[in-house]
Amino acid sequence: MTSQHDEWRELGQQLRVDSVRSSSAAGSGHPTSSMSAADIMSVLVSKYLHYDFAAPDNPRNDHLIFSKGHASPLLYAVFKAAGAIDDAEMLTFRRLGSRMEGHPTPILPWVDVATGSLGQGLPISVGVALAGKRLDRLPYRVWCLCGDSEMAEGSMWEAFEAAGFHGLDNLTAIIDVNRLGQTGETMHGWDLDAYRRRAEAFGWNAIEIDGHDVAAIDDAMARAVATSGRPTVIIARTEKGHGVAAVANQPGKHGKPLDDEAGAIAELGGIRDIRVDVPKPDAGGAPHEFPTEPFSLPSYELGTKEATRKAFGDALVALGRARGDVVALDGEVGNSTYTETFAAALPERFFQVYIAEQQMVAAAVGLQVRGWKPFAATFAAFLSRAYDFVRMAAVSRANIALAGSHAGVSIGEDGPSQMALEDLASLRAVHGSTVLYPSDPNQAADLVPRMADTDGIVYMRTTREKTPVIYPPSDQFPIGGSRVVRGTDADAVTIVGAGITLHEAMKAADLLAADGIAARVIDLYSVKPIDAETLRTAGRETAGIITVEDHWPEGGIGDAVLDALAQESPRPIVVKLAVRSMPGSGTPAELLDEAGIDALHIAHAARGLTGGGMASAGVGTGDGSQAGTTGVSR
């Protein structure tokens, strides 16, 4: 073994040297955080990782995820050693246009997901490992390199809990315990037992080693592979900056190139050009495929009532029956979001993630790494718990569908903790996202398969209350569209709503019609992308636009409409009706009234815009400015 061990040590030194070199070339980066894990990676890629770098799409490849994404110099050094990139590209680290970004992203074909926000790689690895066990049913393994600092993130313990619960013996986490965080020592320093006790309590196999002893690393990885029924964590005592005395185990050496690059390289034995033959996966079978049936969307009869959340659940089952790649994840509220329907119909493709929204979104990201189409659902308010994971999923170029039920004050008695009032704003502000807010069950159902066909983060906001069916089952609702549910060429004012407020807008139009005011009503079911043309036309043809949303005034429907019209000339007046004070409990109707977003308040605002009852196609009077806060007498 000695000569093999020497080779591994040499490769480890090369990975260190290359980490130093790329960081120095960039003038920034994390060489010391890379050097601590270099021996671990050397042994892993030499013997345990089964990966065909020439065929990153091989479904039987293992997965290597750097939860400590700041160790990107090490990852890129590994890619060079594996022959995936050349030295010159490695040295473009952190330059504009380079694939060697400061933290890894999937613009590199060998990178599954973006990391760099700590505490995300392991929960995502759980998702990939679940895909291997339960969906692909392939023997690939997931190797996840974790930092010790990130063990303070609760999401890591959600991952430990989930992996232990599911017995993911195809998952190996490696904690690079280099003792030093960004500003000082971690909570546990080199107390490896602290990590072991926690991991074992969560049901993991835990192995403590010296992370610079290649024999110990080899032994630990062999034991990880041999362990069945539970995941393994290798807790490796390492030195940050190991191998270069000026930085090894020194404070103040985080996240910066070494002062003396040449000296460091010399101390590490000079530049090498070792090429490692990474073991390839065996040539076994293809991923499992689930049987499918013809597609048949649920439908709801005009004149009846149903909640869009129920239609979402019904349609998800229909889609799942027709598409074997569709899977569902639940944050233990499946009887509220109606993913329980999917759980009952397609249990093999249903994942109960319990009340761990970060793990739920991370698992969705992990599942889509392997091409599955995840739909993850919880109360819309609780998706805020996973906002950083959604943000990072966009950096990962992940394709995931999220559904948030129980939006807005219209949920009623449960009160503000359960009311999503910021979800449209936060999810619109995710790069490349799609934000849908159906107003009708047939519409919601029609949008569900479209969600699966749309790249990026696709969010659907659903409503708790049953609302009238206003569209026939056969109608089509393309993403980016809208519907004029009432309107003529002679409309005096436009009302834009979606979800629960569309129905209030329609009632307001009835009230206004009784006053002789014709109101156009637009169903803005696609909040992002937005149907700017229909809004522009309405802006030109009516005295102004009233937007009504069961959401705070910032970043939702009103702001989306304003943005769509920002460069119109002339630009229509826009009056935003939204929730402006903290709601309490009450019935849905009471709370819609209190928030000033029910039919009466909408009609009042419309009268203000049209000059108090006289239809006017010209410029608005502007006296609707207090519409959202003025009391309405009845």
Added chain:
Amino acid sequence: MTSQHDEWRELGQQLRVDSVRSSSAAGSGHPTSSMSAADIMSVLVSKYLHYDFAAPDNPRNDHLIFSKGHASPLLYAVFKAAGAIDDAEMLTFRRLGSRMEGHPTPILPWVDVATGSLGQGLPISVGVALAGKRLDRLPYRVWCLCGDSEMAEGSMWEAFEAAGFHGLDNLTAIIDVNRLGQTGETMHGWDLDAYRRRAEAFGWNAIEIDGHDVAAIDDAMARAVATSGRPTVIIARTEKGHGVAAVANQPGKHGKPLDDEAGAIAELGGIRDIRVDVPKPDAGGAPHEFPTEPFSLPSYELGTKEATRKAFGDALVALGRARGDVVALDGEVGNSTYTETFAAALPERFFQVYIAEQQMVAAAVGLQVRGWKPFAATFAAFLSRAYDFVRMAAVSRANIALAGSHAGVSIGEDGPSQMALEDLASLRAVHGSTVLYPSDPNQAADLVPRMADTDGIVYMRTTREKTPVIYPPSDQFPIGGSRVVRGTDADAVTIVGAGITLHEAMKAADLLAADGIAARVIDLYSVKPIDAETLRTAGRETAGIITVEDHWPEGGIGDAVLDALAQESPRPIVVKLAVRSMPGSGTPAELLDEAGIDALHIAHAARGLTGGGMASAGVGTGDGSQAGTTGVSR
């Protein structure tokens, strides 16, 4: 003891009966989740909780936090038993205008914080306990009732980690292990050992009991009080719906009134009107006060450069020296956010929370419960990790200051995982929030004491790069204001920026001046509230407004400006320059260019608005519509 035990059992039954009654009166709520913990609460308030309900502001009061906020019927039943509310008010549960909201909020003087988003009460309790140990230095205890379902939230383990690390023996968590979640059995059911192993691994004293055995509860609480050096968790095996056969330990009984209220009340022994004498805190000393010095803000000389994040750190120390109630929390990036300056100067009031942003924000909320003024700081991108905690902090009517550094693409090489590009949107969409984005170090410093004087969630976005000092040290920057940094009566176009983009806007104005175009430049350092009047004036006096932000296009500066002008007549054209494609690594200048938000792109957009070089005070030409995406030749 028998007669006392009988009294406790009787009180437990009353709490059950009252939970059933209020939920039935409301027609919704969580009686079964209340009934499981009734005996625990009975013993707690009869013997262990020291609380003067007539004086909720008594600093020596214990704190009772329902992390399982859905058990509000039990909490309100306790309040009634303690004489804080009467039976009639209790029965207003979940009605409009009632203080008895669906989940507890601090509109009740005996409620410290809003709960209902699971997994938050315990991390907040850690904050209150830290206040007791390290700030107030008073012997009060924190009692936190947790659900078993919420143990799946990683934030609970952040709290276990933090409380264990800090040895918070003044904190007792009680896990009400009633086995049943919303949709089914929890991950661990009645496996109390699963919780014990985890808690012990995190350094806690763990006690397993039968949660319906009042003697066992008494004993466990006595042991909790007697334990020093570490927190205690009481793991109580309970039955959901205990005491009523029709619902006890039955699935499908979550979150709904009992079918047979009268039968249940009879089975529980009927309505009682027991009044419990809750022990009062002893009459000891007042909270600790920290010594102060005269206030002296740091200042930066005109013509020099400094990063606003550095000015924030400097000003925070100055404020901390002058105000003994100011405290700082760090997510282990204090050398980036510059809270390290505070840590060095005022270590007694500095809290290192490590990389656990949820716990950081929760601790801030907990500290402000006791009147401390917390400033919590991390990278702005990583505040997204705690978004649900910020959302709930607003429901808690909490007063906390948040600082996010490293905003936008201008951080440069680290790449998108570290770039906050959605923080303005997400934090604007928090009810009652204040969003500041200083452009200058003197301005940043001036805003820091204003943050401490502002109620609600007050967020400051700071910039990584050093930027020129443009304001003299004595200048005042009220929240809600803006600054016209360039402008005359004859300006052709307005450019609105803040932070890094203000400096690009000023450079653009120089470029435009060379072309004979006078540009007004507005520093929108207060994004929320916004200085609508200055924007309206600019809209009237110039051909249009260009907003420039180092942020996604949704929900940031551009949308805030559009909202402020929504009802202007006529309304100025607004061209939004923002980050529209996923950035990679690069230098700050390269990435500002690539995003189309540097001086050249701003000048290009301005030329488009003003008709290609000719100043015009009339309506814009509208050809700036592609300004954000059109290439700029140079």
